[in-house]
Amino acid sequence: MIYILSAPTIFIVEYCTAQVGSLQITKTRKCINLQEVNMTIEAKNITVNLDGKKVLDNVTFEISSDDTWAVTGPEGSGKSTLVDVVLGLRKPDKGYVSLLGDYKYDRVNAGVVFQEDRLCEYFSAEENIVLVNNRYSERRAAQELEMLIDTKYLGRPVCELPEDVRRCICIVRACCIPSDVLIMDEPFRGLTPEKRKTAIDFIKEAAGHKGIVYVQRTTEGLEAYKNFRLA
Numbered sequence: 001m002i003y004i005l006s007a008p009t010i011f012i013v014e015y016c017t018a019q020v021g022s023l024q025i026t027k028t029r030k031c032i033n034l035q036e037v038n039m040t041i042e043a044k045n046i047t048v049n050l051d052g053k054k055v056l057d058n059v060t061f062e063i064s065s066d067d068t069w070a071v072t073g074p075e076g077s078g079k080s081t082l083v084d085v086v087l088g089l090r091k092p093d094k095g096y097v098s099l100l101g102d103y104k105y106d107r108v109n110a111g112v113v114f115q116e117d118r119l120c121e122y123f124s125a126e127e128n129i130v131l132v133n134n135r136y137s138e139r140r141a142a143q144e145l146e147m148l149i150d151t152k153y154l155g156r157p158v159c160e161l162p163e164d165v166r167r168c169i170c171i172v173r174a175c176c177i178p179s180d181v182l183i184m185d186e187p188f189r190g191l192t193p194e195k196r197k198t199a200i201d202f203i204k205e206a207a208g209h210k211g212i213v214y215v216q217r218t219t220e221g222l223e224a225y226k227n228f229r230l231a
Ligand SMILES: Nc1ncnc2c1ncn2[C@@H]1O[C@H](COP(=O)(O)OP(=O)(O)OP(=O)(O)O)[C@@H](O)[C@H]1O
Pocket: 050, 051, 055, 073, 074, 075, 076, 077, 078, 079, 080, 081, 082, 115, 217
């Protein structure tokens, strides 16, 4: 990581992290090398009560670039609630989520697979991808989709497609959204072990140095990852 000091009127590089008197301290990355991007989502002391029941009790963890987390726990243990808090969709009763490092925005910018598919049912798989990233043509979207689904499923309303194919479309969609982190709630539901492995390879490739959070009941199928940190 290089640090450059410059006068505030001369804006040398894109990421400004602090202003010190008349000096602008700018943090940059040589040749915009993604390897040096450092973003951290800090979830600290998260406590959530629902209907008088403590669903999350003082949960603390950090998701940084290059981290891959598995958040596991039995049914009803609060996994999806934690995802909602991290995404800013639910306010915790106690604790906070903050963004540290090279974030350009003051909110979590995530590619998400939700527990439910949340697809546009009468749109095709390609159209569902283009909807979340208008830089993609349908042709480009099809190329991404073909890494996980058979071409026979393209060009058809997704409501006609089998459950496992729909889940793969959700994975591709999350990976195609411009984002800083990937958060996936039961992404591999209904997938065969072989397909799950292909999907993990696809996600790893698409994520690059982004942090990844897998949410599922157990770590089954995540053996491809070594040194897992369990939350
Ligand atoms: N809006 C709500 N109002 C009241 N209770 C809720 C609400 N949403 C979730 N709960 C309860 O909070 C607990 C945690 O739910 P959550 O969906 O986060 O669990 P989970 O670990 O993701 O479960 P699963 O593995 O079934 O997806 C459950 O007991 C659930 O019934």
